[in-house]
Every structure is written in structure tokens, then in C-alpha cells.
Amino acid sequence: MSLKIYNTLTRQKEPFVPIKEQEVLMYSCGPTVYNYIHIGNARTFVMADIIRRYLEYSGYKVKFVMNITDIDDKIINEAKDKDLDFSDVTQLYTEGFFEDIAKLGMRMPDAVPRVTEHLDEIINLVQTLILKGYAYESEGSVYYDVGKFAGYGKLSGKNIDDLMSGARVEVNEKKKSPLDFVLWKAVKPGEPSWESLWGNGRPGWHIECSAMCMNHLADQIDIHCGGSDLVFPHHENEIAQSEAATGKLFSKYWIHCGFLNIDNEKMSKSLGNFWLARDVLKKFRPEAVRIFFLQKHYASPLSYSEDNLRDAENAHKRLEMIFNKVQQALDLKETLGGSVGTVAINPDVEQFSKDLDRLEKEFHEAMDDDFNTAAAMGKIFEIFNGLSKITSPKLLNDFSLYVLKRTRDLILEWNEFLGFLNLSKPENVSKKYEKIVDLLLDIRMDLRKRKEWTLSDKIRDGLNEIGIAIEDSPDGTKWKLK
RNA sequence: GGCGACGUAGCCAAGUGGUAAGGCAGGGCUCUGCAAAAGCCCCAUCAACAGUUCGACUCUGUUCGUCGCCUCCA
Known part of the structure; x- marks a missing residue:
């Protein structure tokens, strides 16, 4: 078309x-x-x-x-x-x-x-x-x-x-x-x-x-x-x-x-x-504003409200999170020097790969249909939903990495004109600042091992109050600025 | 008055003559010391009425409602 x-x-x-x-x-x-x-x-x-x-x-x-x-x-x-x-x-x-x-x-x-x-x-x-x-x-x-x-x-x-x-x-x-x-x-x-x-x-x-x-x-x-x-x-x-x-x-x-x-x-x-x-x-971040615009056809009236912008911003946060997971998986392969397991092809990954072919086509059809960015964004969200299922480290093998890379490259190409992701380097947090947070988390980890929940939670809540969100995961504790 | 657009779930919003994408919010579950995050699952019959049709949310007509342009305005 x-x-x-x-x-x-x-x-x-x-x-x-x-x-x-x-x-x-x-x-x-x-x-x-x-x-x-x-x-x-x-x-x-x-x-x-x-x-x-x-x-x-x-x-x-x-x-x-x-x-x-x-x-x-x-x-x-x-x-x-x-x-x-x-x-x-x-x-x-x-x-x-x-x-x-x-x-x-x-x-x-x-x-x-x-x-x-x-x-x-x-x-x-x-x-x-x-x-x-x-x-x-x-x-x-x-x-x-x-x-x-x-x-x-x-x-x-x-x-x-x-x-x-x-x-x-x-x-x-x-x-x-x-x-x-x-x-x-x-x-x-x-x-x-x-x-x-x-x-x-x-x-x-x-x-x-x-x-x-x-x-x-x-x-x-x-x-x-x-x-x-x-x-x-x-x-x-x-x-x-x-x-x-x-x-x-x-x-x-x-x-x-x-x-x-x-x-x-x-x-x-x-x-x-x-x-x-x-x-x-x-x-609101610029990507949220763009997603807010993109989710409606350009020729139709669009209602401004902070709630609508907030919705778009929440949507953006999720896209960003999933994209980062994909990027991390691809980085991991480089760290491993290109050799990752040769596990059998996972049916979820295979299904995603098929869906991607369809969604890519539908994305282009949407954009070619009078720049229907609202429909096109729908396709992007579908792709991201699929992606979130296949970024688990357990699924990594040559095939899944190939699929992830192809998807990532596609997203980068589309982002070039839609601009729903910010790919510039995150703002530099000073090294000292980082080290202090890491130190606190290290202490908290020791406290948790001793099951001293009151103290460890005090650190978490304290950091949270100054805008640092803590997430405990099986791979360790992560933090990010809110 | 003339011309035009629109009315889809709690909110936002695609789409189509054959039985409704997606986002946000919400609910359930998993994980977990708790929390957070994440993952999985669930969540509409398309303003109303009449007609055309085997079949309409999608076509036609009427009604109701909203907005825009006709003056500066992206």
C-alpha cells in the first residue's frame, strides 16, 4: 500500500x-x-x-x-x-x-x-x-x-x-x-x-x-x-x-x-x-507529550488535560522500561562475547516473531493511511506487549536475540519520526551520589540478611522520600530516580 | 443564517457491511519478609429511533447532543 x-x-x-x-x-x-x-x-x-x-x-x-x-x-x-x-x-x-x-x-x-x-x-x-x-x-x-x-x-x-x-x-x-x-x-x-x-x-x-x-x-x-x-x-x-x-x-x-x-x-x-x-x-516529559498527540489522528480535535497527559506519561514509562529490558538483553550478548546457549526455539519467541511480521506490515499501513499515528501507536504497544514476554534471560539464545535485535532496530527506525522514546543518555548523576546510594543499599542488604526489617525499611522509605525508588528483585536491588 | 466535523467501555482512542485495535485507570493471580516493580489473566456491542440488507456499530433518513470555520488565531 x-x-x-x-x-x-x-x-x-x-x-x-x-x-x-x-x-x-x-x-x-x-x-x-x-x-x-x-x-x-x-x-x-x-x-x-x-x-x-x-x-x-x-x-x-x-x-x-x-x-x-x-x-x-x-x-x-x-x-x-x-x-x-x-x-x-x-x-x-x-x-x-x-x-x-x-x-x-x-x-x-x-x-x-x-x-x-x-x-x-x-x-x-x-x-x-x-x-x-x-x-x-x-x-x-x-x-x-x-x-x-x-x-x-x-x-x-x-x-x-x-x-x-x-x-x-x-x-x-x-x-x-x-x-x-x-x-x-x-x-x-x-x-x-x-x-x-x-x-x-x-x-x-x-x-x-x-x-x-x-x-x-x-x-x-x-x-x-x-x-x-x-x-x-x-x-x-x-x-x-x-x-x-x-x-x-x-x-x-x-x-x-x-x-x-x-x-x-x-x-x-x-x-x-x-x-x-x-x-x-x-x-511532562516531551515523549509523553508526543505520545499524547500521537494517540489521536492529527486532523481530529484533541482534548488537553493533565489527566490525559499523565496517562500518556504512564504509557511512555512502560514503553521505556520494556525497551530498556530489550537493550539489556542485547548488551548481555555482547558481554558474553556472542555465545549464548543454543536452547531449542521457544514457542513464545517464535509466535512473537510471526506477530512481528504482521504488526510491521500493519504499522506501515496505518502510517500510509493519512498518517494514522493512533492506529500505528496501537501496533507499537502490541509489539511492546509481545516483547515484554520474551526478554526473560532464560529465553536468551541465538534465535531470540536475533528476534530482539530485529525488533529493536525496527523500533529505532520508527522512533526516528514518531519520537516516543528518548534515546539520549540519561542525565548524569554524579559518581559520588551514586556511590552513596549504593553504600546505603549495601548496608540495607546486610540488614535484610539479618531480618532487621525496621531499619532496612527505614532506608528504603528515606530514599523514597528524596525521590529514589527501590526495587528488590531476584537479581539484587535496583534503584532509579522517580 | 451558510459551511463542516464529531458522538465507540470509568477516562483517552483506532477501526469496520459479517458480530469491536491500543493506552490509562480498575479487579484477580504469581513473585515477595513487607513494599515496589514486573509478569499473567479479566474488563464495551459502538448517542437514540426508523429504514436498506441474509447481516450494520459501519450505508440512508430523522432526532438529541457537542464542537469548529465564516473576525485575530496552529
Whole structure:
């Protein structure tokens, strides 16, 4: 089975066929940097990153661009409130954005263009639209003449008449039609501005994405993505601008990520019901956040709650534990220099091996079915459930090790785009600290041998209180930080 | 008002015209000085009603409920 993608433009799932074979040009609308991103924003960015990396895993060469909008009303307002220059605001939150996406395990896009570095391209594009008759200048501003573009509304399924009748658009005498949107805003006193053919001003919202997309990718791209709230007007307007300017189809596929809801309402900065990604990440590990996202299809709304995050974190802990057991079994073989018993093939291991073939196939089918990560995660949990049964040291032999290694490698490959495990080295606990804990456990072991339970439990409870969990097992006592 | 999405176990959530993945929580058991951890096992008939069908949770219609877009928003 090959990849299918739900395309907002056609309202159906379609086979994915890029414009150029094996090469994918992909653009995602990035943040407007007037604040840190919230966890709902993060969902969209993480899903775009996953799609990008899954495409790479599937063998495509992907060029992925995500813009940063670093000039707009909200930024100007934030700068005024804080009595800062607008560039101080954008610098702060741009850096914050990079920190957040790194923490979330996203890879940097191939390019992260900023609006303020693309004024020439934007002005040229606006000029092209004027020359082609799709835009007009009015008192130093330039507007897009929506009525001139025949395909207006094709992405969002709206038509101009409906939009007119239900118009909640502000009346503006400078515009021919209330639906016309601004490409270039004439400067207002005290606001940052740039020179243009129409006097000083700044770009409107929408035009920057068209300009930077064309500049960093091409007139025609394969995938354009963003949150569902961008379908109208942002993406609709991008299409109008880009296609009017080039006469070509702008993006072949449009992918939209569902909202993150909170208390059954869309999380949004304007409603004030949001959690900053960085604050969520203080409470929950990044892998838990990713699993939380992955367990629901990207296009559906997802409910944020600490309970849901906690569930995902518990699930992650179990995956991590089982993965570590597999890793330990494989390490053990290296310790033993490759010679482990040649016990007869265990039926459980054999069964798992068969299941794995099936689950691997089903995993790929799920991912190829419009990036159904929820179903794909189900397969991963099934694999881990099977794994937990066959990591017992008693079962180790050449066959089981072969199966474990194959599974481990598969998990590592999938983790590359899903990111449900953290494979970086655990935080270094200082050697002294380790030795002190080991010493205490050594003493406790002696006490236990003498059946001095009160004292030995005192050590256990004391350690537990300061965040060190003790587990007695037949192989000795283990400890870990909680 | 226009357009769209959704309603699956205590919670989260896949999926399908032939009798429901997975996660969390919960229960039982094993191990164990106790505890913890881990392992094993158990845990739904798919909002309601009507219709199409040999057969529907899956198709059609109606009802109820929830949410989103149409204005800044990932």
C-alpha cells in the first residue's frame, strides 16, 4: 500500500504523488512571534515534523520550510505594552520558539525564513498582483481584489456570495469590497515600516507566506500545512495571491491539523485558555507529550488535560522500561562475547516473531493511511506487549536475540519520526551520589540478611522520600530516580 | 443564517457491511519478609429511533447532543 493523504482542497483522501518523483516540497505556516507557543500550536508543529520525517523514511527527499512571522499587529501591540522595540519582542520569542521545538524533539526545518528579511520579495509579489490586475492601491495601502480571482473559496468551500451575506468583516472605505484583504498596509505613526512603491508601510498578513514559499521552495509545492483555523482566510488568501501571480496551482496537497481543545473549547490565545508549551514541558516529559498527540489522528480535535497527559506519561514509562529490558538483553550478548546457549526455539519467541511480521506490515499501513499515528501507536504497544514476554534471560539464545535485535532496530527506525522514546543518555548523576546510594543499599542488604526489617525499611522509605525508588528483585536491588 | 466535523467501555482512542485495535485507570493471580516493580489473566456491542440488507456499530433518513470555520488565531 502506498501513502494516502487527506487533501483539504479536494476533501478526500488521495494517493500521494509528488510533482517531481521522489522529491517533496513542503511548507508549514509557523508562529507569529509575539508570545511563546502554546501546546496547541505545538501539536500542529509536531505533526508537521512527523509528516516530514515519515516522508523521508518513506524514501522521499523532502525540503521543508517553516516561516516565522515577525511583523504584525500583535507584535506591535506587545512591543508597545512592554515599551520595547518590536524586534526585541520577535527576537525573544523566536529564540523561545526554537527552544520549544527542540525540546519537543522536532528537527529544524531546512529553512526558517522571516518576513522582515523578505520585504523585497513581498513588494515584488504585490507589484506583480497589481500589474496583473488582481490588486489595487488605495491611500498607500494595497488590497487584493477578491472578485477578480475565479477560484476564490475553493479551499474552504465558501463562495463569495455567502461570505458577503454573512459578512462580519469590518467596513473599510478604502476597500472596493469588504472581502478584499490587505496586501500592503500604509504606515501608521509610531509603527515600524519599510519603503515601497506605495509609500512606507508593512506587509499584510497572508502575503508573506506566498512570497517566502515561492522564494524558498517554488511556485508550485507538494504539501502546505497548518492548523485548521488557517483554512480560511489565511490559506484561501495564499492560494488567491500565489495562483493569481503565477497562473499555476500553488500547492497540490493541503493538510490541516485539528485543534487542541481545553474544557471542550478550542485552546487559543485570544480566549486566554492556553498553556504554553514550555510550561507543559515542565510538568511532562516531551515523549509523553508526543505520545499524547500521537494517540489521536492529527486532523481530529484533541482534548488537553493533565489527566490525559499523565496517562500518556504512564504509557511512555512502560514503553521505556520494556525497551530498556530489550537493550539489556542485547548488551548481555555482547558481554558474553556472542555465545549464548543454543536452547531449542521457544514457542513464545517464535509466535512473537510471526506477530512481528504482521504488526510491521500493519504499522506501515496505518502510517500510509493519512498518517494514522493512533492506529500505528496501537501496533507499537502490541509489539511492546509481545516483547515484554520474551526478554526473560532464560529465553536468551541465538534465535531470540536475533528476534530482539530485529525488533529493536525496527523500533529505532520508527522512533526516528514518531519520537516516543528518548534515546539520549540519561542525565548524569554524579559518581559520588551514586556511590552513596549504593553504600546505603549495601548496608540495607546486610540488614535484610539479618531480618532487621525496621531499619532496612527505614532506608528504603528515606530514599523514597528524596525521590529514589527501590526495587528488590531476584537479581539484587535496583534503584532509579522517580 | 451558510459551511463542516464529531458522538465507540470509568477516562483517552483506532477501526469496520459479517458480530469491536491500543493506552490509562480498575479487579484477580504469581513473585515477595513487607513494599515496589514486573509478569499473567479479566474488563464495551459502538448517542437514540426508523429504514436498506441474509447481516450494520459501519450505508440512508430523522432526532438529541457537542464542537469548529465564516473576525485575530496552529
